[in-house]
Amino acid sequence: MTTLFRTLTLCAMAGLAWSAAPEAHAQFGSKDSVRCESKDNRRETCDTKWPGQTELTRQLSDTRCVKGSTWGASPGKVWVSGGCRAEFGPQYSGKVIKCESSDGKYKTCGSNLYGNPDLIRQLSGTPCQQGVSWGLRNGSIWVDKGCRGEFRIGESSGRYSVTCASENGRRASCAWDARKGQPSLLETLSKSPCVQGRSWGYDKKAGLWVDEGCRGRFGVR
Numbered sequence: 001m002t003t004l005f006r007t008l009t010l011c012a013m014a015g016l017a018w019s020a021a022p023e024a025h026a027q028f029g030s031k032d033s034v035r036c037e038s039k040d041n042r043r044e045t046c047d048t049k050w051p052g053q054t055e056l057t058r059q060l061s062d063t064r065c066v067k068g069s070t071w072g073a074s075p076g077k078v079w080v081s082g083g084c085r086a087e088f089g090p091q092y093s094g095k096v097i098k099c100e101s102s103d104g105k106y107k108t109c110g111s112n113l114y115g116n117p118d119l120i121r122q123l124s125g126t127p128c129q130q131g132v133s134w135g136l137r138n139g140s141i142w143v144d145k146g147c148r149g150e151f152r153i154g155e156s157s158g159r160y161s162v163t164c165a166s167e168n169g170r171r172a173s174c175a176w177d178a179r180k181g182q183p184s185l186l187e188t189l190s191k192s193p194c195v196q197g198r199s200w201g202y203d204k205k206a207g208l209w210v211d212e213g214c215r216g217r218f219g220v221r
Contacts, residue, residue, distance in 0.1 A: 054088050099151060123150065194210070195214075
């Protein structure tokens with residue numbers, strides 16, 4: 001019994017020691033962000049999870065991160081050296097606009113913006129919710145209720161599209177590039193139905209409009 005008790009005790013102690021060992025943490029902050037750090041000026045290579053090009057999104061070191069000198073990227077990889085420490089993310093195509101709602105007030109940014117808007121980086125603690133605290137209207141990005149962020153306006157998956165929302169059941173107009181022709185409803189994003197001629201429509205003078213709580217994504221088929 002004594003020998004069995006000692007054996008069980010040793011096994012338990014070994015198990016505690018193993019569970020107390022520190023875990024190795026991956027360097028990924030999220031699916032679209034990776035932190036890569038050059039420690040003691042050594043070159044380090046980190047994996048990326050996104051297709052396409054990579055860009056530096058936030059420098060973390062006092063040492064400057066210079067593309068081609070202290071950092072670079074290839075498909076699936078990003079490398080740093082010379083003390084560069086930074087966060088990296090996918091390189092977005094299209095125009096990027098920074099827009100901030102100060103003191104919770106409504107604000108518009110940019111002009112002559114056409115395409116599908118995306119929130120690519122939220123800068124505020126207050127959530128940015130499309131159609132509620134940000135959107136694209138009349139060729140400009142708008143923000144409200146404390147939303148601060150960076151937005152990309154471009155074609156998504158090769159298809160031109162615009163998201164248009166009727167807030168509180170009110171009629172709203174949204175920018176539409178007339179060169180693309182007549183819009184079609186690609187996706188309904190609201191609980192309220194989007195019915196052409198009743199809760200959404202388009203004409204060359206009024207542009208794209210929505211009403212009666214319709215929120216949808218419109219494009220060309």
